[in-house]
Every structure is written in C-alpha cells, then in structure tokens.
Amino acid sequence: MRERLRVGVVGAGYVGLTSAACLAELGHTITCVDVDAEKVGRLREAEIPIHEPGLPELVGNSLAAGRLAFTTEHAALRDVDVVLLCLPTPTGQAGTADLSAFDLALTTLRDTVSPHCVVVIKSTVPVGTAERAAAALGRPVVSNPEFLREGHAVHDFLHPDRIVIGACDERAREVADALYDGLDAPRLHTDPASAELAKYASNAFLALKVSYVNELAELCERLGADVTDVTGTMGLDERIGSAFLSPGPGWGGSCLPKDTRALLHAAAEAGVDFTVLADAVTANARQLDRVVAKVRQAVTGSDDGSLSGVRLGLLGLTFKAGTDDLRESPALAIAARLAAEGAQLTGYDPGVRRAADLGEVQLVDEPSLVAKDAAGLVLLTEWPEFRELDWPQLAQLAERATVVDCRNLLEPGELAQAGFTYFGLGRC
Numbered sequence: 476m477r478e479r480l481r482v483g484v485v486g487a488g489y490v491g492l493t494s495a496a497c498l499a500e501l502g503h504t505i506t507c508v509d510v511d512a513e514k515v516g517r518l519r520e521a522e523i524p525i526h527e528p529g530l531p532e533l534v535g536n537s538l539a540a541g542r543l544a545f546t547t548e549h550a551a552l553r554d555v556d557v558v559l560l561c562l563p564t565p566t567g568q569a570g571t572a573d574l575s576a577f578d579l580a581l582t583t584l585r586d587t588v589s590p591h592c593v594v595v596i597k598s599t600v601p602v603g604t605a606e607r608a609a610a611a612l613g614r615p616v617v618s619n620p621e622f623l624r625e626g627h628a629v630h631d632f633l634h635p636d637r638i639v640i641g642a643c644d645e646r647a648r649e650v651a652d653a654l655y656d657g658l659d660a661p662r663l664h665t666d667p668a669s670a671e672l673a674k675y676a677s678n679a680f681l682a683l684k685v686s687y688v689n690e691l692a693e694l695c696e697r698l699g700a701d702v703t704d705v706t707g708t709m710g711l712d713e714r715i716g717s718a719f720l721s722p723g724p725g726w727g728g729s730c731l732p733k734d735t736r737a738l739l740h741a742a743a744e745a746g747v748d749f750t751v752l753a754d755a756v757t758a759n760a761r762q763l764d765r766v767v768a769k770v771r772q773a774v775t776g777s778d779d780g781s782l783s784g785v786r787l788g789l790l791g792l793t794f795k796a797g798t799d800d801l802r803e804s805p806a807l808a809i810a811a812r813l814a815a816e817g818a819q820l821t822g823y824d825p826g827v828r829r830a831a832d833l834g835e836v837q838l839v840d841e842p843s844l845v846a847k848d849a850a851g852l853v854l855l856t857e858w859p860e861f862r863e864l865d866w867p868q869l870a871q872l873a874e875r876a877t878v879v880d881c882r883n884l885l886e887p888g889e890l891a892q893a894g895f896t897y898f899g900l901g902r903c
C-alpha cells in the first residue's frame with residue numbers, strides 16, 4: 476500500500492508547480508503556497524503561467540479531483556506531513572546563491588508547520604544549507620535536489636534518471652522517500668551535503684561539456700573538420716555519451732549560469748582552485764563574441780565590417796527550444812551586443828508572445844517579418860519548426876539571403892538551394 480501524504484509546496488514556479496502537479500498525480504494531497512497573489516489566482520483557474528507540456532492537464536485534473544489547492548497563506552501548511560521548499564535561489568553578491576527568499580520562507584515556516592512535519596529542500600542551495608535550516612527550524616531537514624529540465628519538466632519529474640535523498644535522520648528520509656513511491660528510478664541515499672553538492676556538480680559538468688564542444692567547433696572550422704561528425708564519433712563512446720555535444724550560442728537559462736557561479740564561489744571559499752570550471756565560464760562568455768564575429772563576417776564580408784544600421788532578423792530568443800524562459804538567454808546577450816554595434820534587430824520566437832525584456836529587439840509574430848529586408852538572418856534557438864520554414868520565400872523577402880545558423884539546425888544543401896548563403900558552427 477502506497478503512503479498518501481499531505482504535502483505542502485512552497486513556491487509555484489517551474490519546480491514547485493511541476494512538483495505539486497506530479498505529486499498530486501501520484502496520489503498525494505497538495506497545498507501549494509506562493510507569495511504572488513496574481514499567479515495564485517490564475518493557478519486556481521488552472522491557468523498555467525509557464526510553457527510546460529502536460530502541466531495544464533495535470534493541474535486541471537488534480538484541481539478538479541480536490542487533490543491540489545493553491546493559496547498565498549503559509550498558515551494553510553499547518554497540518555501537512557511534509558513541506559517541499561521550491562524557492563528561487565538566484566545569483567547574489569560575488570556569485571553566491573541569494574538565499575533571501577529561502578530564508579524568509581524558513582522564518583514563516585518555523586511558526587507554522589507542526590513538530591512532526593518533515594522539511595525537504597528542492598531548491599538548488601549551497602552545501603551546508605540543509606544543516607543551517609535544520610538548526611533554524613529545530614528539526615531534521617532533507618536535501619532532495621531537483622534535476623528536471625525546462626520544457627520537459629513533467630516528463631523528467633515522473634521519469635527521473637535518479638532520485639537523491641540527503642538526510643541524517645531515518646524518519647525524515649523515509650517520509651521523503653515515500654513522496655516518490657510509484658516512480659521507477661534509482662535512489663541514492665546520502666548525507667545532505669553530498670546531495671547539495673551533487674546538484675551543482677551535475678549542472679557544472681553539463682556546462683563543461685557544452686563549453687568544450689563550442690571551442691571544439693571553432694577548432695573544426697580552422698582545421699577543416701565537421702563538428703557533427705566529430706561529436707557523432709565521440710558520442711558513440713558510452714563513456715562520453717552523445718547528449719550535450721551540440722555547439723550553440725553558449726549555455727544559458729535560469730540554472731547553468733547561476734549554478735556555475737555559485738559553485739565557483741563555494742570552491743574559492745573552500746580554497747579550491749576549480750580552474751576547469753572557471754575556464755568553461757570564460758569560454759561561454761567568449762562564445763557570445765565568437766557568434767557576433769561570425770555574424771559580422773557573414774553579413775559584411777569582413778572581420779572589421781560595421782554593423783551600424785544593418786538590419787538583422789533573429790530566429791529564436793529563448794535560451795533553448797521548448798521553453799518560454801528568457802532568463803540569461805544567450806540569444807538576448809548576442810542581440811544586445813549586435814544592437815550596441817548599431818544593428819537594427821527584429822526577432823521571432825514561437826515561445827515568446829509578449830514583448831517582455833527584449834532590449835533592442837523588436838518582436839514580430841511571424842518569421843516572414845523577420846526576413847523582410849534583412850541583410851542577414853541569425854538562428855539562435857533550435858526550435859524544430861525553423862527547419863520547416865518556407866526558406867525560398869524568406870530568401871525572396873530578404874535584402875541579402877544570408878543565414879548564420881548558431882544551432883546547426885538547418886541542412887546547408889537545402890538552404891543553398893533556397894538561395895541562401897549558409898554559415899553554421901564548426902561545419903566545413
């Protein structure tokens with residue numbers, strides 16, 4: 476018999492909302508608290524503020540079944556068996572994780588939850604946070620980091636590669652374990668510090684992989700090799716694996732940049748010179764310059780040509796395909812650099828409907844408007860639908876039919892047939 480728990484979820488963002496909906500699907504009863512009253516109002520109507528496949532259906536079903544409720548009142552957590560902390564931990568001073576929202580929630584919980592309630596941290600937090608929280612709350616606190624990817628959040632939560640539970644206390648560990656009854660995934664039981672570090676170590680390793688492949692792509696260009704064939708060969712080695720070997724405009728999003736900064740900060744504080752990670756971060760910043768240099772060369776035909784007044788169309792603004800998240804998007808960082816050089820930018824992204832924080836980019840709602848009179852198109856996000864665009868028509872609309880494909884998404888031969896001069900990354 477599976478244990479049904481009364482679960483409190485604090486924070487209704489990508490992690491909190493996904494956890495709440497999926498745990499309700501597993502049969503638990505969920506009360507989800509968020510300080511954002513507007514968000515809570517929309518969630519009560521099953522209006523989902525983020526783009527995550529499957530999430531609207533899960534939230535709608537569980538709301539209707541009475542297994543999921545949203546509130547702004549932390550007091551609603553008085554009788555829950557377990558509380559999941561899903562609060563934001565953005566970059567703070569000098570690269571550390573800013574724990575102010577997290578600490579505020581702890582203060583509120585201290586006076587709210589029952590003495591038997593088990594507290595579980597799902598936010599990504601520095602090593603030692605669970606121990607500090609345990610002292611503040613006067614009870615054991617479990618570290619149970621989340622590994623879901625944006626755009627695949629529901630799938631990743633319900634089919635995780637692993638579930639990590641870091642606990643010092645046996646009962647707390649058992650309660651945290653029971654949350655996931657019904658999921659078929661390897662479980663790793665460890666101490667809170669190891670669980671906390673495992674999360675940062677995983678994200679930092681993913682960042683390393685992409686920085687490696689981005690620099691490799693440049694080497695391929697210089698040596699006349701094709702990066703797709705090089706990484707294709709590497710990826711067939713099980714020790715390397717084929718994931719995270721696609722060159723791009725740089726890694727971004729709400730997690731990899733902030734988590735690498737936080738881990739570097741923690742390493743420095745601990746007196747560890749984490750050079751390989753520091754270099755991966757530097758390489759990622761350099762990748763933005765590489766892309767700008769490539770666009771300049773493609774559009775002006777010279778390494779020092781001026782982009783002033785040049786009209787460029789951007790395809791993709793989010794940090795990757797399948798999400799509406801613009802946080803730390805390399806596409807927007809590249810746009811800012813191009814705009815600083817005087818380029819006039821229009822942008823289209825199937826995930827971005829409102830003109831929010833787009834800097835100098837004028838958002839248009841169809842790709843043909845991006846191509847119209849453009850001196851070049853820059854593909855920055857790997858939305859699959861960009862492959863299916865009417866490229867011959869876009870070539871007609873553009874002032875000059877040039878495309879810089881920063882995701883190696885398009886078929887160079889097809890683009891040439893459509894009339895485009897094509898530039899990819901690391902392709903000969």
Ligand SMILES: NC(=O)c1ccc[n+]([C@@H]2O[C@H](COP(=O)([O-])OP(=O)(O)OC[C@H]3O[C@@H](n4cnc5c(N)ncnc54)[C@H](O)[C@@H]3O)[C@@H](O)[C@H]2O)c1
Nearest residue numbers: 486487488489490509510511562564576580598599621625
């Ligand atoms: N986004 C991801 O893909 C992802 C994946 C794994 C782990 N994480 C980690 O999970 C944590 C949360 O990330 P996220 O992307 O879900 O954040 P988010 O910004 O999408 O959501 C955080 C939510 O917490 C709410 N909030 C802030 N203070 C609160 C308080 N005192 N009480 C109640 N609610 C409060 C905010 O209003 C917001 O709705 C971070 O530590 C992040 O690093 C994120």
Ligand SMILES: O=c1ccn([C@@H]2O[C@H](COP(=O)(O)OP(=O)(O)O[C@H]3O[C@H](CO)[C@@H](O)[C@H](O)[C@H]3O)[C@@H](O)[C@H]2O)c(=O)[nH]1
Nearest residue numbers: 621622623624625685719720721723726727728730794795
């Ligand atoms: O081959 C690749 C793979 C990824 N990226 C880029 O790397 C960034 C990160 O991508 P991804 O990891 O899919 O994004 P997130 O949804 O932020 O997920 C990461 O960050 C989450 C928050 O911590 C973790 O839970 C996930 O496991 C971890 O993959 C994006 O800019 C991608 O475009 C590439 O350029 N090439």
